[in-house]
Amino acid sequence: MARKRKKSKSDARPAKGGKKGRAPGDSEHSKEDAAEATPAVAKKKGRSKKTATRKKSSAAADVVAAAESTEELAALGRSDTPDAVTIVDLGAVEDLEVIDLEADQGLEVIRIDDEGDLEVFDLDEDLAADDAVAALLAETMAFVESEEGTAKPPVPPLREESPVVEAEEAQTIKAPRVPVGAELPAEPNPDLAVAMSEMRHAGLTGDLDDDAFDLGEVSGVEDRDRLLAAALAHAEMQEAIYRVPTSTGQTRRWKATIASLIFVLALFVAARPPGFVMPDPPARVSGADELYGIRVTLLIQSQQIEAFRARNLRLPNSMEEVAVQLPGVRLVRSSNRLYQLIAYTRRGEAVVYDSSTPGPEFEGIAREWVTTRGGS
């Protein structure tokens, strides 16, 4: 369906009364051509703003027919008279006008919107298809009904510099009210059924030719049905490919049970790994290693005190006077020449080094320890 937005006109002719009759056949527009013409949806190249030019109808456009319903309008469209219908009285709707705007003996539906602009719906090629006409009117009236109740703004005065539609020759017609979603008259077509079946089969098997239909050329019932069949077939194919089967309740329970069991097994293995995956346990500091380390520490610390005594010829009064202080060792002076060094194990047991009698364990270490075995 073609929609052409045109500048507003302030001097739209009021609707004239309809007069039944037929216009003389002086129109160049052939009814056969109109009958064969596809709906305007396919023929028109989308919506475009068309600057209306000043036109004058070559012939005076009078109300030559009146239609008070879509059926009558469709009947008029199927008339054999090529140029029988130029203007149709479609009833009383104030903001809907039907005129022969292009002076081509065709029919246009014009609606003045709130901004005062004209919206033109070209009917000249739709007259051959009764359902297209009904659909066109239904769409138009649906928009009109959505605007029902709103205040209609006044039509702005026509500006001289703006292109306007010369409407002196046109007659305005009021359109009847058409319910929204009016059903299209259906006429079963056996050939079409076969075509639909073939199209559906082609869509299912994936052999549908991309050139089988051209959206830009769809305008007839057959083409639309063919499109619909192809779309349905494509949808069925997609569903067949990507259908996700829903698992039953029993299957879900089994899977949940299996997953839970494996999780529990994983936790058990993490807590108590089996021997075949458990490598050699890492080394630990034993009690003997700890005691040996304490004794070596006391031995080394005593060396620092002896070095202090050798330099200063006296014992240090406290550990702070010693240059090297090993951690965890306490100095206790028992006399001017004797002292003890005390350290503790992790269990709190005291290990004592007496400078007067160090003990056999310290002597043994002193014999083996690398720093003392060559010394005293």
Next chain:
Amino acid sequence: MSPRAIGPVSVTTGDVLIALAFLAFLGALAYPTVRVRAFRSLVEDVSSEVETMRSAAAGVFSRDGRWPDAGAPSAIPSELAGAFSGDSTLARDAYTLQWSRWEVVDYLPPPRASTPTPTDADAPPDSVGPRLVAVIRDVGAIVVHSGNDALLAALLARHGPAVSFVRDTTWTLTVEAPGGTSGG
């Protein structure tokens, strides 16, 4: 493309749970091995850095005749800065290195000198003998501070108790001077 060529791909929540559980099971099996590998790598890293410090300290001793000055934990002594050129500290994620230096006193007999010949009863008693002479020398030590007991134990086992020992959260390695002596 024919629809038959592509089969439906269906993965339910139960399948995902089973796969996750199986992955968790495999992870539990592999975790001990992964931990051991990581620990062995840590021990190798520590040993490598200890060896680097020891080599650098031995080089300083050979050049200057003395061990580098002792430093605080994680501090790099100035004489050893060349060995750790890319680092500003000796602190690592799992351990900290420290260079230390001790003194050792050796009591040695005095140099042999001419002894007077006893004449008669004026000979001094046997209890009075020559005094031992204290000789002080330095020894170097590398200290590894770590809260990982296993790491300390591994280092003790690697180097032996004759040159290293563990005390609280430290492992100490005594550095021998080139030539076998500990210093002087």
